[in-house]
Amino acid sequence: MMAVLAVACNSEPTLQSYYVDHQENDNFVVLDVPSSLFLGDNSNLSEEDRKALKSIRKANVLAFPVNDRNTEAYQNEKATIESILKDKKYKVLMKLGSSGRNVKVMYLGEENAIDEVIVYANDDTKGFAVARLLGDDMDFSALMKLMKSASKGDVNVNLDVLGDFGKEIEEKSGNKSSEF
Template identity: 50%
Template sequence: MKTIKIVSLALGITAFVSCASEPSLQEYYVENQQDNKFIAVDVPTSMFTNAEQLDETQKETLETVKKINVLALAVKDNKEEYEAEKVKLADILKNEKYQLLMKYGSNNRKAEVYFTGEEDAIDEIIVYGYDDTKGVGVARVLGEDMNPQKLMEFMKSLNKGDIDVAGLQGITGMFKTEIAE
């Protein structure tokens, strides 16, 4: 009986350690955000919204989104490093924790959208993509119990001008500058 308990405990510890050793997207982000080769940006939702013009449903939806993390690496002259980072990110996203929503692209350019949580209560939306001429990047939309349908309706607000994307233009401009260098 004692031997069975010891074996069970050893198996449990092994399972825990092997799960803990799988890299997560959070670990990847933290590991690389201070690296000068990467562009890392944390964007609070307040940076790109005009809250006064939102209706109650839009405000409730926005409150479920906490922040957006973006991490990117330009191809520049180091194609090997770019390829290695593509592989690392693809391996991380193979974890069953990340559920694929959609993918699109071609051989030289690709984007994939994943999520974590439940289908009706998403905790994280991940957009991973690469372009062989520009670079590789991952964006994480972090929130709590985000409703995909309400998020889609919220994104349609872009067309109505309820969301001020001017705050994001500086960020996207920075990426263009970094990639062009």
């Protein structure tokens, strides 16, 4: 009983709790999309690629576009999200960065049974975004192969589901071109 109480009292924020706590915050732009909406007809793919696609359940994106009215809040939220992502349970796949832009790709689970892929991108002039790709026993090597297929244009992805997401980021940032 003490162990249950100790776990219940743990106040360490998780990425999921951060996401839930901030999705109604006016500084953030949120996108939740089930995979069935953003994946088109991919019957031409190999069986392995189709299996990798089927292991993806949904994508969640939480973005904080920075503007001249929210820079202090941006710095605080950026520090909070980076603190959460330092937890050892988030295994880093790769880091990229140049000219003030940083991207970190992480995952939860094991390489052959990934539960969540996290992409964290930040740019102090544009803001930050955290994308969560949620699935069931996603396989890292299969996902990497799938990403190569996608980069060649072989994967049918319906970008129309993004709809007003980019426009909302643009409006909140005050910029005409907000690319994360």
